């Protein structure tokens with residue numbers, strides 16, 4: 765090679781990969797790029813669940829653990845590292861809005877018969893429900909207690925036992 769010849773450029777096309785060179789410590793860290801919401805949603809839909817193979821991942825105690833995590837994130841107030849802390853810091857209206865959005869997304873997927881997407885949206889909905897409980901100061905035990913109280917009571921019998929005025933007010937055109 766001639767003395768002043770430039771070194772050959774390593775093209776991405778030829779090698780098929782791009783090498784990241786180490787950055788000098790004195791330079792500021794590059795700004796993190798955030799993908800658009802639609803892209804993040806699409807990515808999440810194909811991510812392998814992290815919990816695969818973790819003991820206890822498939823039982824409902826995961827809700828209790830998640831509730832404790834969200835409580836801890838609220839206490840930390842770390843709005844940079846924690847999505848829960850950030851959402852809680854945005855206030856009750858935002859927390860409630862997110863729960864509503866997730867509910868609508870689940871309704872859409874279920875109505876379309878998209879089983880896998882409905883599972884993912886159900887997890888989103890439960891997470892956002894727990895964030896709402898933390899925001900509202902509701903302990904999971906309060907909800908478990910109410911569910912336990914209702915066990916064995918038929919929904920139809922319960923409705924029939926309501927005071928007549930309330931039944932009339934609740935009359936709807938719902939499909940049977």
Ligand SMILES: N=c1c2ncn([C@@H]3O[C@H](COP(=O)(O)OP(=O)(O)OP(=O)(O)O)[C@@H](O)[C@H]3O)c2ncn1[C@@H]1O[C@H](COP(=O)(O)O)[C@@H](O)[C@H]1O
Nearest residue numbers: 801804830833834837845846847848849851862887888891
């Ligand atoms: N289960 C979840 C979970 N499900 C969904 N999400 C996040 O919820 C966000 C929903 O994104 P969206 O774009 O719909 O909403 P958004 O970012 O609030 O944006 P806007 O609607 O305001 O535009 C995404 O960042 C998801 O990653 C969750 N974030 C956290 N968890 C659990 O909560 C734990 C604590 O998380 P951090 O609080 O982030 O540490 C985690 O270990 C998980 O177990």
